[in-house]
Amino acid sequence: MKVSPSLIYSNFRYGNIKRHTNPLNPVLTDKNKKARVQFCLSMLEEDSLPHDPTFKSMENVIHIDEKWFNMTRKNEKYYLLPNEEDPYRTCKSKNFVTKVMLLAAIARPRFDVEGKEIFSGKIGIFPFITKLPAKRSSVNRAAGTMETKAxxxxxxxxxxxxxxxxxVPVILEKWPREDANSIIYIQQDNAKTHIDFNDKEFCEAVCQPANSPDLNVLDLDFLRAIDSLKYQEAPRTTEELVCAVEKAYQIFSSGLSNRIFLTLQSCMKAIMEVRGCNNYKIPHMKKFVLERYDQLPSQLKCDAKLYKDVMMDLIFEM
Structure with a gap:
């Protein structure tokens, strides 16, 4: 830039230069964009169309997704007392840190008129692990001891x-009794390992559009928050890692989970505005302030003109 570092720092301090973290987004084809818009339109209440488009409350949709959770990061940041020794961590290979895949299932939490939680929405988080007897003895355990393997x-x-x-059994156990007769939709992405939505043994399923992690609350923010909470623990074994993730899942605030569902609705509105593209900024609603004044909505509205414009674009193939 051919200027002094002090000038850059001064401009940054006074807000003339901003820090920006730039993520990599999935490449979208025209077919992907059209599918994303159609999915967002399907999440509007039919009774509200076309004059007052309103997003569904999504209370009967369960989002599922998998994520790899690592035992530790390659580099950790610690805050130590002046005389405290530096933590010493070891690993056989930095490129092969122990990790476990877990499948998370989350629905939208529910609250009564006084704001008290009546359903947390937490269906569960399920690890993909096996328990096998140890073949040989070691300093840590005798042969035949059951070991947890990822x-x-x-x-x-x-x-x-x-x-x-x-x-599914946990859903049937935890689902609110007043909605026992309602249809439950399980939303998943189009990963090859996911169950076919035509599977007769499975309940109603909704496959979100391809290359659209921003249309699932787990990918949108939930799993990343769980991963951050998990790092408050210091697991040393696979079993401890699974316990740390399960603990992070359980202590995550239902209020924050409810806000993520509202963020999802705002993302759907933004996707419609950019006609299915993912080059948009997540709108800021000041949800914390609205919740503090008991003004947080359960459903967001979509501009009627935007809805009509999007429908016209679909008619003419965008």
Whole structure:
């Protein structure tokens, strides 16, 4: 830039230069963009169209997704007392840090008129692990001791088994009784390992558009927050890592989870505005302030003109 570093720093301090973290976004084809817009339109209440488009409350949609959780980062930041010794961490290989895949299922939490939680929306988080007896003795355990091992390869049959044998029974157990007769939709992405939405043994499923992590609350913010909470622990074994992730899942605030569902609705509105592209900024609603004054909406509205323009674009193939 051919200027002094002090000048750059001064401009940054006074707000003339801003810091920006630039993420990599999935490449979208025209077909992807059209599918994203159609998905967002499907999330509008039919009774509100076309004059007052309003997004569905999404209370009967359960979002599922998997994520690899690492035992530790390559570099950790610590804050130590002046005389405290530096932590010493070891690993056989920095490129092969122990990790476990877990499948998370989350629905929108519900609250009564007084704001008290009546349903957390937390269906559960399910690890892909196996328990096998140790073949040899070591300084840590005797031969035959049951050890927890992470699955290194998770195929469709395994995911299908977990969904049918673990996730669905928990849904039936935890789902609010007043909605026992309602249709429950389980939203997943189009990963090859995910169950086919035509599977007869599985309940109603909704496949979100391809290359659209911003249309799932787990990818949008939830799993990243869980990962950050998990690093408050210091797991040393696979079993401790699973326990740390499960603990982070349980202590995550239901209020924050509810806000992520509102963020999802605002993202859908933004996707419609940019006609399916992912080059948009997530709108800031000041949800914390609205919640503090008991003004946080449960459903966002979409501009009627935007809805009509998007429908016209779809008619003419965008």
């Amino acid at each position: 699955m290194t390869s998770v195929k469709r049959e395994i995911v299908r088994s977990v969904l049918i044998n673990n996730v």
